[in-house]
Amino acid sequence: MHERAAPPRPLARADVALRRVGSEWVLFDAARERAHVLNQAAAAVWAFCDGTRDPGEIALAIAGSVTSPEPGAIARDVEDAVRRFAAEGLLQ
Amino acid sequence: MSIAPHVLEFSCDDEEAGRALSALYHAAPETDLPPTLRYSLSGTGGRYVARSPSRPPFGPTSLEEAWAFVEWRAIEDVLNDPGPDAVFVHAAGVRVGGRLLLLVGPSGSGKTTLAAALLSRGHPVLGDDVLRFAPTTGEYSAFPRSFKLDDNTLTVLELWRGSSLDEVPGTFLALGCLYVSPVALCHAWLAEPGRPWGVVVLDPGRREGAARLESFSEGQAAVRVVQSMLGASTGPGAGARVNAGLGLVESVAQARAFRVGGLGVLATADLVEEAARS
Numbered sequence: 001m002h003e004r005a006a007p008p009r010p011l012a013r014a015d016v017a018l019r020r021v022g023s024e025w026v027l028f029d030a031a032r033e034r035a036h037v038l039n040q041a042a043a044a045v046w047a048f049c050d051g052t053r054d055p056g057e058i059a060l061a062i063a064g065s066v067t068s069p070e071p072g073a074i075a076r077d078v079e080d081a082v083r084r085f086a087a088e089g090l091l092q
Numbered sequence: 093m094s095i096a097p098h099v100l101e102f103s104c105d106d107e108e109a110g111r112a113l114s115a116l117y118h119a120a121p122e123t124d125l126p127p128t129l130r131y132s133l134s135g136t137g138g139r140y141v142a143r144s145p146s147r148p149p150f151g152p153t154s155l156e157e158a159w160a161f162v163e164w165r166a167i168e169d170v171l172n173d174p175g176p177d178a179v180f181v182h183a184a185g186v187r188v189g190g191r192l193l194l195l196v197g198p199s200g201s202g203k204t205t206l207a208a209a210l211l212s213r214g215h216p217v218l219g220d221d222v223l224r225f226a227p228t229t230g231e232y233s234a235f236p237r238s239f240k241l242d243d244n245t246l247t248v249l250e251l252w253r254g255s256s257l258d259e260v261p262g263t264f265l266a267l268g269c270l271y272v273s274p275v276a277l278c279h280a281w282l283a284e285p286g287r288p289w290g291v292v293v294l295d296p297g298r299r300e301g302a303a304r305l306e307s308f309s310e311g312q313a314a315v316r317v318v319q320s321m322l323g324a325s326t327g328p329g330a331g332a333r334v335n336a337g338l339g340l341v342e343s344v345a346q347a348r349a350f351r352v353g354g355l356g357v358l359a360t361a362d363l364v365e366e367a368a369r370s
Contacts, residue, residue: 017338017341019342021311025311028337028338033318037311037315
């Protein structure tokens with residue numbers, strides 16, 4: 001199955017809200033009345049989906065706030081997260 | 093009777109239909125305010141016609157089926173117009189040791205049975221199947237509809253052994269279920285509204301082995317609560333839904349999350365009591 005590339009400069013939809021719930025994060029999509037659970041790393045990626053950064057720049061921005069067991073893992077995780085956001089219709 | 097923001101009026105022309113209608117919202121407070129929604133059952137020779145504000149008349153048919161039509165219309169009309177600052181959610185609410193627990197799960201997952209078990213032990217409830225949620229306050233409050241209990245639940249909970257159900261006020265047998273007023277399970281049935289201390293998730297697919305109550309993902313519990321929102325996404329109540337979903341997430345942001353597994357409602361009720369008192 002062909003996997004879509006992550007959007008070049010992902011921009012979060014304005015009507016999707018991020019809230020902390022316990023130790024996790026939840027994105028609420030008001031238009032579709034759906035909620036999505038994020039871990040801390042994905043929540044950090046979401047916070048940088050402001051339309052000005054590509055996934056590589058997002059990975060650099062969050063590198064200080066997430067731990068990673070191997071080089072390149074953060075970049076891959078960011079790509080995965082952004083692809084998921086796009087697939088769920090959470091980006092503009 | 094008052095099911096805020098509405099005032100429901102039920103009318104009929106015989107005693108048997110009257111007893112049936114009284115079982116539907118038996119625990120709801122009465123009011124002198126003018127009705128906003130009117131429902132009726134009228135019968136001749138054991139056949140009844142049911143009338144509601146939103147649909148053409150139904151019948152003539154049996155009392156059971158006519159009553160079921162009224163039951164469904166009455167709840168549908170209220171759910172689709174919850175008022176300016178409210179939505180309804182498909183959940184049960186119980187206060188155990190003063191702490192409010194939301195029980196969430198799909199139909200058939202055991203919310204009503206567990207709520208009935210806890211209520212029959214003296215823990216007040218907000219409801220077994222539908223609750224009212226106010227986004228501006230983040231609080232859940234009662235929706236005083238009667239419980240729907242099946243034979244198995246009555247047996248397991250050992251309710252009214254040796255009694256004739258006809259003697260229990262607020263009960264009506266329809267379509268294989270006994271509709272039971274919460275007052276009949278516990279006189280002091282009504283819980284105070286509030287924010288939940290805990291969310292208990294019930295999944296039908298986890299009924300194996302001994303009863304257990306496990307810690308659960310708080311985020312996943314919040315998703316389940318959002319998924320429980322009821323009513324139409326268009327129409328008079330639609331505007332409130334946009335804020336309501338976020339309000340639902342925020343209402344459980346500090347709540348503990350649990351998931352029920354295994355069999356045995358009485359053992360599960362024991363575990364819930366223990367968790368709420370910890």
